[in-house]
Amino acid sequence: MRFCDVSSFYSDHGGGVRTYHRHKLEWFARHPEHRYVLVVPGERPSRERLPGGTIVRVRGLPVTPGGTYRQIVDLPAVRRVLREGFDVVESGSPYLDGWIALAAARGTSARVTAFCHADVPDAYVAPAAARLPRPLAAGLVEGARRYLRALYGRLDAVCVASRYMERKLRSYGVTNLLHTPLGVDPLRFHPDRRDRLVRRDLGAADGDRLVLFVGRFHPEKELGPVLDAVRRLDGRPRLRFALVGGGPQAAEVRAALSSCRSAKVLDYVSDPERVADLYAAADLYLAPGPHETFGLAVLEALASGLPVVAVDHGAAGEIVTEAGAGALFRRGDGADLAARIAELLDADLGLLSRRARRIAERSYTWDHAFARQTAACAVLCGLPSPAARTPAPRGACGYAANPTRTPMRASKSSVGSRLVVPRTPARTFPDSRASRVGAGADSPAITEQVTGPTPVGSVTRAT
Template identity: 30%
Template sequence: MRVAIITESFPPDVNGVAGSVLRAADHLHARGHEPLVIAPAPAAGMRAVTGALPYPVVRVPSVPMPGYGRFRLGLPSRRIAAALTAHRPDVVHLASPFFLGGPGARAARELGLPTVAVYQTDVPAYAKLYPGFGWSAAAAWRWLRHIHNGADRTLAPSTASATALHSHGIERVWLWRRGVDAVRFDPAHRDADLRRALAPNGEVLVGYVGRLAVEKRVELLAPVARMPGVRVIIVGDGPAAAAIHKAVPEGNFLGVRKGDQLARIYASLDVFVTPGPFETFGQTVQEAQASGLPVVAPAAGGPIDLIDHGTTGFLVPPDDGDALTDAVATLVRDTELRQRMGLAARAVVAGRTWSAVGDELIGHYRAIQRSMTLGAA
């Protein structure tokens, strides 16, 4: 198949949308298909990865998102329709469509191309959290409803996301979860030298990996960082970095880490925490589980599907800092419990390969192609 992926974000950006699109395009190419990626141009000074990829990437003009300047918003451009016309795709994949996805969906519709819309970002929640966003939550849902109901199929990453989409009038929703690289993220990468550097007195290492942004609620780790015998490790960067440094002064901030270095950090932790209640899936939860860690997360969004409460970690009420701290404290006190939960977590995610998930995605493409063929007949 020839597939055009129109995405709101792509490397060098570091976020869930960019990462999953890269995985999808790589998988399509590996399976002998012909992907094309259409994405916002990166910020000045950020080197695009286009030249290193075995498929074309078309960049469209972009501007910084108000209140979150590191995230670029793709602008409507004639390049979208021109790229689709030149590539002649069998299907168009709209990745987390909102800004660039709107004109992308329109261009696909005008060309009579089938579309799959993949829901990944809780934009209505962002509308509440970022005053400069320019949209109300209600307006964001109206726009999402327009885009997704114009697509042939919507793919949701979790049961909570699918329920939210249905409740806001979005139709034709299927589940499509994410894979995890259980070879890269593996307990075998636990690094004794790294642990000595991060926990010189043998402290229990409690970690967070992800963007440092308002919606991630990383400041809820402040009481954990003050626990005796605990070191909080924070990996990532983002627009709220300065505020989070101030809120969690005892934290050890490592900045952005990738690849094998990130895998060693995960495996060298003892407990993983993701405090934010707006995760549509929770990829870092899977990476932590593959690394053999128990996970503490809010009982909201994607983590509900990923964490078996009491077996692979703990789900706590959203935005309840005391409950989150108590759950972490339970794991800090009980080495055997941490190990048992970590083993169970690793076993749960071992079969969730990106290859299997990529083949599921191709199955969705095939399904809408068949529907269009039957409709035409």
């Protein structure tokens, strides 16, 4: 098949969308039976040929300071690319990209789709309108929802990475949806990268428990509960926090934690290898952002063997719940977040770590993600779907818990009802030595999640 993506959310400076497209290029390099072209905005036109396809840069106007992000505006250039002939055109931004893709594909046989990478009404419009009179703010948010319904309703399909976004878009009146979860590189993000020197850089000595957040210091992430929880738990023996990131709230984060002896704030890290080292060095990961459409950082943490405490709003908690490898806290409640952190640190971290790694290996590699996506596109185009199978992670092997991540046993009094436990179907493994999360240490068995690849959703065209 022939695929073309048009994405103004792509930036050479990093970000989740860039990660998505770079792994897509790597996947197509291993599947030369397909052709792939990625159209992105740039300062000047260019073509870059890579093993997995071609990156075509067309004229884009800067929309952020320094030109970190740009908006594609050169419709004739995009039209010339699409005249080369494609089966599926995917737009990556809900602003102009969808309209440009529709206009450029007019007169071709290509199916035009979108990938919903952002929750625009609630993540961007609602906060921007928060200081306006309530009726006006509500009208702007509703206008954004109607806009998405108008745009997405003209497309052949809209890909969503989570059930949360599927439900949300359906509530807006968008029905032509495909559930195609994203993935993770299980070789880069691996517990075996755990390094004592990296832990020391993050402020953790031998025997300490290290709680990590990696991401933007931005209002969208709602870091207030994290800062509150760190202050509440400051002084707990052998507990350390590391917050890694940058953004408009960087100074505020540093000021809020300046008096906390257990917390360390580090600058943004762009090198993905270094990011993988940070995950592997920690014992617990925090995911406070309530507007995640999937949660790539959560999946990277799980693949690194980290249990996750995620907010109970948005998509971040979906995989955590599926894996049974963490806990959910109430949105905006720092006291509840602190309680969930304390409970997990008193639970069996070795068991939770194995569950976390297992869900990433078995169901959420990039091989899984793009095999699902390609199969869905084949059905959309009326072509034979590739044989259903579960791709094995490249080079993946069975995971034994890292010996430096010493399991901690759970007591009956330490584990609360908000800890996430696996959903059915499940398999029970007799083990008199292990404890079950949510039960006492004398429980006779542990329950571990057994999962397979997420089936491709069916497409219902909007009328």
